[in-house]
Amino acid sequence: MNVKKENPHGTSQYARSLIEASLDPLVTISPEGKITDVNEATVKVTGVPREKLIGTDFSNYFTEPIKAREGYERVFKEGSVRDYPLSIKHSTGQITDVLYNASVYKDDKGNVLGVFAAARDIAERKKVEKQQLDLTDATAKTQLERTDAAAKTQLDLTDATAKTQLERTDAAAKTQLDLTDATAKTQLDLTDATAKTQLDLTDATAKTQLERTDAAALSEKLKGVAKDEFSAMVTHELHTPLVPILVYCKMFKTSMLGKMNEEQANAIKVIEKNAKRLETLISDIMDVRKLDLNQLKFKIDDLSLDEFFANLDSDYRKVLENKRCLFTTNIYAKNLVIKTDNLRLRQCFDNIIGNAIKFIPENKGKIEIGCMKENNSIVFYVKDNGIGIPPEKQKELFQKFYQIDTSERRSIGGTGLGLAISKGIVEKLGGTISVESDGKTGSTFFIQLPSKLIM
């Protein structure tokens, strides 16, 4: 007898109704990683209809598909996993952080049919932990509600969302009754492991249902989701159209698409310059946003200062010499290795040097970069002979979208975010950023990183 063929989802009618009763997203997965069954909650959290979910790859619906795959592979290998963190991706881009509990289920001959996986919303779970006391009481109350049906709960639930949840509570209660009736009959279908998971789930469902009556908390959560969705959308959707624009600009510039007259060539230069500016602006806005939300990620590693400055020197030397700018690098603290985020520190230097380049005098500019050890901290500096920054403007300089607005300076352009981002990064790295200038003859920017970072 081919069990799989006769019962393609590997789930009994009983299991089906139990799955459907849960407000948590539940799925069953075949050994090939394809979804064989889902409940309504999964449909809701993915935004994909049930019939479209079934038969597709389970990992498709997560922000980290490879991690999702590793998760269910582990279930097949070890029999079960608990609290496996993943983020479910809604078709609109909304992201829900969940913890997965999953175990294999088998036919009566002990052959593994698939994986039964239940997701628990992390935000919800955190609240569960916080309200442990309430819940001990509430769990008992829920037991009552299950037999006592809906009338009592109706009072607590006023809005439409709550009503839907009530229906769910009904369904759960019904299933609960079915469960007692059908226990003996269904025992055959279910291995011990599956039964245990399902019990956990029923408990979890009850807890979650209580919490979800708290509409305010729910809307708060949705706001958080919307933020993530926005960030992801901005980065991907706004960068994408710039890709072909910039490639075609390059083709025009190199006469790949035919020789252009001077006016046409200038027009392409303007298009390219502005597309690039937009690219920087998008990245900068994303960084500012991440800094504001405390989501900017840092990767702290050993960094050789000699190497750091050698890279800066080789990357900027040619550009600056073409501009007839005298460029010097002075490492007063040689052979030092510090613990910091190489790319983020470099980003600060790029911002500061980028500004310096904009303001140095044509053909007689001077830029000096370097570092020194000072009272057990490392001081990095970028010194230029540009137009300087008046003392009264120096504080505002690190604010978002700040540009000293004389027409001369405005015309130079920039996103007005570079120094604000640099300040944010340096502070996250535990340091400080500052500027010295008399407002006439150049300026020097300092980044000071604390001594505990020095190896």
Place this chain on the structure above:
Amino acid sequence: MKILMIDDNEDIATAFSKYFIYKDHDCSVSNDGQNALSMIENNSFDVILMDLAMPNFSGYDIVESLYNRNLINNKLIVVLTASSISEEDKNDLKKRGVHSVLKKPIDPDELLDYINKIKK
């Protein structure tokens, strides 16, 4: 050099392939993950430039499929993505045999220089 450019955005794929062809490279294009996978299986490319976010069959799916069948080791795959990708995902891709993950937009000349550098 024989290049495969995989991107569901036709404008992106066409723009890069035109550029590469102009620079005397042999460049094939695929706008669909599943189709790209069979192209990879049936041809040998010097480098595969691959988008990640594609409907139905993503760049992750391509990597996973090749990895699971032990077909990835002799291939040079460079991911080009317009998204900000987490370190974790990046490492996962590299663990499975992707050479590197680059951000779009990228200058096509810089990309070619980079490929020449990593191609032994």
